[in-house]
Structure formats: C-alpha cells, structure tokens
Amino acid sequence: MFKGKHGVITICLAILLSLTPVGSIAMGEQAEGAGSVPTVQTTSASDAIAKLGVLKGDGQGVTDAYLSRTTTRIQAAILQLRLIGKEQEAASFAGMNNFKDSARTGKANRPFLAYLKAHPELGWNGTENGEFLPNAPLTPQQLYKVMLELLRYRSGMEFAYKDTLTFAASIGIFRAAAVTPFTNRDLAIALAETLQAKPKGAESTLLQELVDEKVVDAEKAKLLGGARIDVRKAADGSEYLTDGHGMTLYLFTKDMADLSTCQGACLTNWPVFYSDRLILPEGAPASDFGVSVRSDGAKQLTYKGWPLYYFAKDAKAGDTNGEAVNNVWYSIKQPFYSVVLGTDANLGNYLVDDHGVTLYYFDKDPKGSSVCAGDCLAKWPVFHAKSVVAPKGVNSSDFGEITRSDGVKQTTFKGYPLYYFFQDSKRGGLKGQGVGNVWFVLNPATFAGTTAGNATPAAEPVTDKVTIEMKDFSFTPTKLTVKAGTTIEFVNRDDMKHNAVAVDGSFKIDLLDKGQSATIKLDKPGTYEYYCEPHKSFMRGTITVQ
Incomplete structure (x- = not known):
C-alpha cells in the first residue's frame, strides 16, 4: 500500500531542487x-510496541526481517504475558500441571506453558486433547480470541469462538484479522489496537489500566495516545x-x-x-x-x-x-x-500533481508529441507519473505517455504532454498561466486540445525510406513524421555544403557537397530537432518518430 510512489522526471537535478x-x-x-x-x-504499531518493550526482536533488534517472521503460539503467549507484566512471574512458575506437548518447546519455555495452563482466564486453553501446539503458526482467530479475553470478554459467554473475528471487529479490533501468514508485525498491530480498546464495562482503555497499575510506563504509553x-x-x-x-x-x-x-x-x-x-x-x-x-x-x-x-x-x-x-x-x-484538481476563483478547476504543483500544456504541441526542447525544457520540465490515479470525475483513461527523443517519458492528457513551470516553487503557484499566450493550465472537464493539434491533422507516419532535400538553404520537408526504424536520406541540392546535426546529439552527418547524400535511422520514438551547422540560425528541421 505504502510501498513506493510515482516519480516526477525533470530535465535536470537543478529543476527538481527548485520544487523542494x-x-x-x-x-x-x-x-x-x-x-x-x-x-x-x-x-506505527510495531514501533510503539517495540518502544513499550513488548517486542524485543532477535540479536539484531526489532528489524524488518524480524517483523516479517511468522509468529508461533508460544511466542505470542509470552509477548502477551510481557505486555500485562506477568512475564517474570510466569518464567518462575513451578506448577507441575502442564500441556501434554510441553516437551515440544525448550526447557526455558515450559514454565510459561504451565502458567498458562493454571490461568485459563488468559485465553490460552489449548486443544481439546490437552495440547498447546507451541511451535504451530499463530492464526488471527486464535490471537483475537486471546485479545478479547484480555479485554474481559469471555469465549462461550459474550462470543462464540467461530464468531471471534466478527465480535472483535464490533469493538474496534480488526486490523490484523485477515492476514495470512500471521507475522510479528501483525502481532504488534493487534496488540496496539487491543491496548487502545476499553475492557468490558471499563471507562478507560486497557493501556490506561496498565499505566495505573504501574505495568506500563506512563511516558511510553503516550506513543499509543494519538x-x-x-x-x-x-x-x-x-x-x-x-x-x-x-x-x-x-x-x-x-x-x-x-x-x-x-x-x-x-x-x-x-x-x-x-x-x-x-x-x-x-x-x-x-x-x-x-x-x-x-x-x-x-x-x-x-x-x-x-x-x-x-x-x-x-x-x-x-x-x-x-x-x-x-x-x-x-x-x-x-x-x-498522481494527478489532483486545484481550484482557482478565476480559472476554475485545473490539474496539479500530488503535492499541489500546477501542471500546464503547451499550445504549440501537436497531439502525441512535444515540440518543447532544449532551453524550453529548462523552463518547462516534463511531468511524468508511473501510473495515473485520478479523482472521481476525471477519466484516468484520458492519460497516457510519450517517450521523448532523449528517452525520457512524459505523461499526456488526451494525447497532449503535461509540464511544470520552473517558477512555480510551491503548491498553488500559477506563474506559468498565459506565458507567451501559449502556456496554460488544463481543466480536464473543458480541455479540447491545442491550437496546433486542432489546426492540422497528425501526419500519417512514413514507412521504409524517405528523403529530405537540402535545397535553397532549407530542409524539405521541414517537418517530417516517420515510423521508428525508417531510413531517412539527406541529399544536398545546393552548391553550398550542408549537413544535419540533432540538437540532442542523437545523430550528425558530415558536410555534403552538391549531389552527395547520407542516411540515418531513428529507432526511438520522440521528436528530434536538427540544424545545418554552417547555417544554424535559419536552416532547421524537425523529425517526429512514432
């Protein structure tokens, strides 16, 4: 549940730090x-129970490995005795009557079993044939039955054993009732909620009773007071x-x-x-x-x-x-x-990330790709969520992602990429709204695409091989859409030498004399901006790979 979270990928660490x-x-x-x-x-319950001294762990302490181990019946019984301040009394118990299978546990544990046999009110009554099964895995039903007995609800009187979990839930203890196998972490959860519950007919919690009896330290008890x-x-x-x-x-x-x-x-x-x-x-x-x-x-x-x-x-x-x-x-x-709604008095609802930082769209982006690159990305870092969880009324299927030419993934809404603005350093920032009259917040209820996306239909990808001519000091066609793996041929038709160099460094061809050609293949989907080195200021082109 709380393992991991979606990532936000930005163009550089400096931009990430600007969002801290x-x-x-x-x-x-x-x-x-x-x-x-x-x-x-x-x-957490496990941390609180450990600090109360009930969980002591193994030689390494209360580690994740210890908490992940399956709990045995004898272990749970000893922890219960420790919790109510009866551990030392039980350890030195000299009673002769014991469970039939007490020899299955170590010699040091046998007095505990004899003590439990002599005190059936603690809830550890064993099986019908007089066995305790000390090394057997503990089940939630067994544990909650004992916890109810600890809260002074008697099995066979206030509840039937078969109804243990249902009855326990009715008084508010249920948080480890459905787990399999039952681990030390689950045991801690059940102990913590039992301590917070009120025993039958009591005005205060079991924890407060143990504090009043000087069994539990009052200061440590505050750990479970929240x-x-x-x-x-x-x-x-x-x-x-x-x-x-x-x-x-x-x-x-x-x-x-x-x-x-x-x-x-x-x-x-x-x-x-x-x-x-x-x-x-x-x-x-x-x-x-x-x-x-x-x-x-x-x-x-x-x-x-x-x-x-x-x-x-x-x-x-x-x-x-x-x-x-x-x-x-x-x-x-x-x-x-991973995406939430923010609300502004003038703008209405708009998309934000999980911490409330505003998301934007670029009105020059065609559907399915981004034309924001280089210096643009320094100011408008990409937003990416590994998976999309959206509020009720916002359709999660409207979200997708593209892979940019540098391999970075970017989340889209209805096919259009989403961005941050570098000057929005905190939640609720709207400094990117209306910048250049091309950057805007996105209201998912009304968004119908960008001007660029609606002006011209997306070009059908070209397959196999395509030629880009270097003619009259321009690339023809200037914008090209191809499928991944398509062979792209550059041919120089001018008397002046030309070449083609990708802005992101993904390709570079040598300077070509008139009539010469060179080919490249682009296998990664994304948008590739390129230019001619000798005429960089005006001779530029874009290849979109799908």
Whole structure:
C-alpha cells in the first residue's frame, strides 16, 4: 500500500531542487507567509510496541526481517504475558500441571506453558486433547480470541469462538484479522489496537489500566495516545484513508496557495482533522503527514501538503458522502492521486500533481508529441507519473505517455504532454498561466486540445525510406513524421555544403557537397530537432518518430 510512489522526471537535478518547497510543506510546514510548525509526532504499531518493550526482536533488534517472521503460539503467549507484566512471574512458575506437548518447546519455555495452563482466564486453553501446539503458526482467530479475553470478554459467554473475528471487529479490533501468514508485525498491530480498546464495562482503555497499575510506563504509553490513520476499502475495491473510527478524510481543491480557504459555514460542514500524535499504518511514510496552522490559529493535519477534513454528513464508519461534492471535495485515495484538481476563483478547476504543483500544456504541441526542447525544457520540465490515479470525475483513461527523443517519458492528457513551470516553487503557484499566450493550465472537464493539434491533422507516419532535400538553404520537408526504424536520406541540392546535426546529439552527418547524400535511422520514438551547422540560425528541421 505504502510501498513506493510515482516519480516526477525533470530535465535536470537543478529543476527538481527548485520544487523542494513543496516537499517541505508535505512534511508539516505551512504555506509561505504563515510561518512553520514542527511535523506531527508519528509512530506505527510495531514501533510503539517495540518502544513499550513488548517486542524485543532477535540479536539484531526489532528489524524488518524480524517483523516479517511468522509468529508461533508460544511466542505470542509470552509477548502477551510481557505486555500485562506477568512475564517474570510466569518464567518462575513451578506448577507441575502442564500441556501434554510441553516437551515440544525448550526447557526455558515450559514454565510459561504451565502458567498458562493454571490461568485459563488468559485465553490460552489449548486443544481439546490437552495440547498447546507451541511451535504451530499463530492464526488471527486464535490471537483475537486471546485479545478479547484480555479485554474481559469471555469465549462461550459474550462470543462464540467461530464468531471471534466478527465480535472483535464490533469493538474496534480488526486490523490484523485477515492476514495470512500471521507475522510479528501483525502481532504488534493487534496488540496496539487491543491496548487502545476499553475492557468490558471499563471507562478507560486497557493501556490506561496498565499505566495505573504501574505495568506500563506512563511516558511510553503516550506513543499509543494519538489518533489512528487507517486504510479502508470501498465497495468498488479502491482504498482510502480514514481516522481510527473509520470516518473518511477529505481534501479541498481550493486549498492551494491559501490552506485556510475553508472558513465559516464551510468549516461547519467540513470540520478539520487534527491530533498532535498519529499512529500510522505500517509502511506509511511519516513525511507524508504534517501540520498547517490556519489563519485563526487552529492546527490542522495535512497529507502531502493537503489539509484534511471530515464531512458533517458522514454519520458512520465507511460513509463517503463527501466524495466529489461540488467537484472540489475528494477522499484521500490509496495509492494517492498522481494527478489532483486545484481550484482557482478565476480559472476554475485545473490539474496539479500530488503535492499541489500546477501542471500546464503547451499550445504549440501537436497531439502525441512535444515540440518543447532544449532551453524550453529548462523552463518547462516534463511531468511524468508511473501510473495515473485520478479523482472521481476525471477519466484516468484520458492519460497516457510519450517517450521523448532523449528517452525520457512524459505523461499526456488526451494525447497532449503535461509540464511544470520552473517558477512555480510551491503548491498553488500559477506563474506559468498565459506565458507567451501559449502556456496554460488544463481543466480536464473543458480541455479540447491545442491550437496546433486542432489546426492540422497528425501526419500519417512514413514507412521504409524517405528523403529530405537540402535545397535553397532549407530542409524539405521541414517537418517530417516517420515510423521508428525508417531510413531517412539527406541529399544536398545546393552548391553550398550542408549537413544535419540533432540538437540532442542523437545523430550528425558530415558536410555534403552538391549531389552527395547520407542516411540515418531513428529507432526511438520522440521528436528530434536538427540544424545545418554552417547555417544554424535559419536552416532547421524537425523529425517526429512514432
């Protein structure tokens, strides 16, 4: 879920660095002019349980390798005892009655089994024939049954064993219920949510009870005192972020340059989401979450720089009544949108990247290719997303990609390439809008192509072999479209020597006397600009390879 993210490919590192303020906003800083605040304090269930001292790992500590190992029944039982402060008592237990298969585990573990046999209220009752199966893999049903017993819900009374997972979900513990195989990471997730739950009839959480009993250090307990972020699956199979109670979180497309755009009645309908601590899903980058200080001084959590809201008409967990309201409110999809909508009072909706940086189209681009190269790309770096996730109402099938002559891929909308502008150094920047009367933001609902794309139909690619004449100090034809692998012959018809040199260095032919010729082949699709060295200022041409 949180493994990897789409890449943005630019023409050079310097241009990438010019976009870094967007990253700083995503890590918790507010927009320019409003100051900055520290990033929200975050943890994951496995990290919190490790810091509480419940997970101790192996000789290398609590590593990814350790967390990925399958959990055994005896391991889970010992961790439960450690969690409730009974580990030392169990380790020194001298009871003689034990499970029939206690010899299957090491000598050091047998007192634990005897202790569990003597304390059936802890939930480890074994099999019907008196075995514990200490080295068997733990199942979610077994673990959650024990966790329910820990919360003082009795199997056979409040719930039947066959209904364990359903009953556990009804009281809010479910996050590791569907995993196979069950690993140490899943165990940590189940322990963390159990600690945050309230035992039957209690006013405080199990964690608070353990703090009150001096079993858990109060300062360390704060690790699990934050709000949860969960990932929930919608009916259509897509996934989105919620808080720990299953309430959907939303972004507002008008939160571009001003993160406090939602005011007054808007806030009544769309309350802000904030907590000074967060418990994140395993693998979720902490850097995606930050804090924005609103104009009224209130704090609000952000995701990739987007302020997070609830919707007042979402009455229960799983409601998504705010999705696409007025085409400006959207849930936080996972994986997150690679293209999102921004909204401007004058321009309406327009495409931005996942951090809110504006995307543009070039009105001189024909459909299916880019004529922006060289110095143009230094100011208008390409936008590329490995995969396209778009908000509701924006058709993902409208997005595609081209491969430029230098091999760089560029995302397109309805066949037209998308670009950044180098002076848009932060989210909400619109400095590229209208530049030269050829660069514009793109409203996906109204965009109908460029002037160049609509003026002339795309040329049919030429196959096999084509000739470009050097005549009257020009290349004829000046613009040519061919299929990849086509043989291109240059023939000089002038008395003056000419040659052809690609701007990107992909080809260069020697100077030709009158009547001489030379051939090249271009195998990579893209747009190749070229010129004649002796007459560079005016003798130029373009080859588009499809």
